Amino acid sequence: MLNISDNKTILPSLDRFTTVKNLVNRPHYKILNKIIVGVSFIAVIALFLPWTQNISGSGSVTTLRPEQRPQSIQSVISGRLEKWYVQEGDFVKKGDTIVFISEIKEDYMDPNLVQNTKNQINAKKQSLESYSSKVTTLSGQIAAIEQEKELKLEQAQNKIKQAVLKIKSDSIDLVAVKTQLKIANTQFNRSVALNKEGLKPLTDIEEKRLKLQEVEAKIITQENKYLTSKNEFINAKVEINRISAEYAEKASKANSDKFTALSSQFDTDAQVNKLENQYANYSIRNGMYYIKASQNGYVNRAIQSGIGETIKEGTPIATIMPSNYDIAVETFVNPIDLPLLSKGEKVRVWFDGWPTIVFSGWPNMSYGTFGGEIVAIENFISENGKYRVLISPDKNDDKWPSQLSIGAGAQTIALLNNVPVWFELWRSLNGFPPNYYNPTTKTTKEKK
Structure with missing residues (x-):
C-alpha cells in the first residue's frame, strides 16, 4: 500500500487459519529441502571434477588408400x-x-584395318630398302667416277711429262741443227773463198751449197717439231682441265641423284614410322x-x-x-579445431549400428568406442565448411569390426587436455576453443 490516504485498512493475518499453521509443520518439506541442499552440494563438487577436452566430428567409413575405394x-x-x-x-x-x-567411327570400321596397315608398312619397308640400295649403288658409282678421274688425271699428267721431255728433246735437236747450219754456212763461205783463190773446184762449192740448203730445210722441220711439242704440252694441260670439269660434272650428277634418293629414303622412313604408329594404335584400339x-x-x-x-x-x-581394402574413417571437424589436430594423434571412434555409450569428458567410462590414429589432414576446406581428417585403426587398440561396410556413419572424438568441469562450462558458454597443447609425439626440433 502507498499509504497516501487517511483511511487505515489493516489486512487480517493468515496465522489464524489452521491450514496455514499446518504447512510449516509438514515433514516432506524438510526432506525436500535436504535433497535440494544435497544436490546443490554435489553439483558444486562436480564442478571441480576433471573433464577431458575433446574435438568431436562426424563422417563415414572409407578406405585408407585411394585405389581401394569404389x-x-x-x-x-x-x-x-x-x-x-x-x-x-x-x-x-x-x-x-x-x-x-x-566401333561407331567411320575411320575405324574396316574389319581388316590392322592387316591393311600392316601390308602398307611392309610395302613401305620394301620401298625403303630399294632407296637404300639405290643410295648404295650411287655411292659406288661416285667412288668409281672418282677413281676413273684419278686415273685420267694421272694419264694426263704423264702426257704432260712426255710433252715436256719431247720439248726438251726437240729443243736440243733444234740447237744441234742450228749448229749444223752454222757449220754448213761456214764451210760454204770457206769453199767460196778457196774457189776464188783457185784452191777449191766449183763442184765442191756446189756440194757445200747443197749441204747448206739441206741444213736450212732441216732446221725448219726441227722448229716445226719443236712447236708441235709445245702444242702437245699445252693440249695436255687443257686435257687435265677438261678431265677435271668432265668428272666433276659426273660426280655432281651422281651426288645429286644420291641426295635425291636419300631424301626419298628419309621420307619413306618417316612414313614407315607413321604407319607403325598407326598400326600400334589400331591394334591397341581393337583391344579396347x-x-x-x-x-x-x-x-x-x-x-x-x-x-x-x-x-x-x-x-x-x-x-x-x-574386394581387398584397408578400412579407415574420414571425419570432418570445424575450422576452429583444426590447429589442435596433428598427424599421429589418437582418436576414439564409434560406428552407427553398434551399441555405444559415450562420455566425451570421461573416455575411461565410455563403452563401444574403438581406437584410431590420424594419418592425414586436408589443408583445404570441404564443401560442407569443415576440414576433412582421415583416421586409420590404432594398431595398439582393439580391432575394428570386420562387418563394417564402406559408407557407414561414424563419429569421432579427439582427446585434448584435462580441465575442471566448471572451466569447460565457462569455455562453452563463451564460445572459446579448447586449450591448445603440443602432442607428446613431437620432437624437440619440431617444437622449436
Missing part, C-alpha cells in the same frame, strides 16, 4: 554397347571382361572394345544399361568395389 569403369573410346558379361553383384577378377562395345576390370572386386552398379546404346570417350559404364 571406382567407375570407363570407356577409353566411343562405341556402341553390344554385350554384357556380368551383372550387378558379380565378383570379377582383374582382366575379366565386363562389356563388349563395337573389350572393357575389362582393373582389379578384383564386386560390380556394384551398371551405370549404362541396355544393348545398342552409344557412349562417348570417358563415359562411366559400371562401378566396382575392390
Whole structure:
C-alpha cells in the first residue's frame, strides 16, 4: 500500500487459519529441502571434477588408400554397347571382361584395318630398302667416277711429262741443227773463198751449197717439231682441265641423284614410322572394345544399361568395389579445431549400428568406442565448411569390426587436455576453443 490516504485498512493475518499453521509443520518439506541442499552440494563438487577436452566430428567409413575405394569403369573410346558379361553383384577378377562395345567411327570400321596397315608398312619397308640400295649403288658409282678421274688425271699428267721431255728433246735437236747450219754456212763461205783463190773446184762449192740448203730445210722441220711439242704440252694441260670439269660434272650428277634418293629414303622412313604408329594404335584400339576390370572386386552398379546404346570417350559404364581394402574413417571437424589436430594423434571412434555409450569428458567410462590414429589432414576446406581428417585403426587398440561396410556413419572424438568441469562450462558458454597443447609425439626440433 502507498499509504497516501487517511483511511487505515489493516489486512487480517493468515496465522489464524489452521491450514496455514499446518504447512510449516509438514515433514516432506524438510526432506525436500535436504535433497535440494544435497544436490546443490554435489553439483558444486562436480564442478571441480576433471573433464577431458575433446574435438568431436562426424563422417563415414572409407578406405585408407585411394585405389581401394569404389571406382567407375570407363570407356577409353566411343562405341556402341553390344554385350554384357556380368551383372550387378558379380565378383570379377582383374582382366575379366565386363562389356563388349563395337566401333561407331567411320575411320575405324574396316574389319581388316590392322592387316591393311600392316601390308602398307611392309610395302613401305620394301620401298625403303630399294632407296637404300639405290643410295648404295650411287655411292659406288661416285667412288668409281672418282677413281676413273684419278686415273685420267694421272694419264694426263704423264702426257704432260712426255710433252715436256719431247720439248726438251726437240729443243736440243733444234740447237744441234742450228749448229749444223752454222757449220754448213761456214764451210760454204770457206769453199767460196778457196774457189776464188783457185784452191777449191766449183763442184765442191756446189756440194757445200747443197749441204747448206739441206741444213736450212732441216732446221725448219726441227722448229716445226719443236712447236708441235709445245702444242702437245699445252693440249695436255687443257686435257687435265677438261678431265677435271668432265668428272666433276659426273660426280655432281651422281651426288645429286644420291641426295635425291636419300631424301626419298628419309621420307619413306618417316612414313614407315607413321604407319607403325598407326598400326600400334589400331591394334591397341581393337583391344579396347573389350572393357575389362582393373582389379578384383564386386560390380556394384551398371551405370549404362541396355544393348545398342552409344557412349562417348570417358563415359562411366559400371562401378566396382575392390574386394581387398584397408578400412579407415574420414571425419570432418570445424575450422576452429583444426590447429589442435596433428598427424599421429589418437582418436576414439564409434560406428552407427553398434551399441555405444559415450562420455566425451570421461573416455575411461565410455563403452563401444574403438581406437584410431590420424594419418592425414586436408589443408583445404570441404564443401560442407569443415576440414576433412582421415583416421586409420590404432594398431595398439582393439580391432575394428570386420562387418563394417564402406559408407557407414561414424563419429569421432579427439582427446585434448584435462580441465575442471566448471572451466569447460565457462569455455562453452563463451564460445572459446579448447586449450591448445603440443602432442607428446613431437620432437624437440619440431617444437622449436
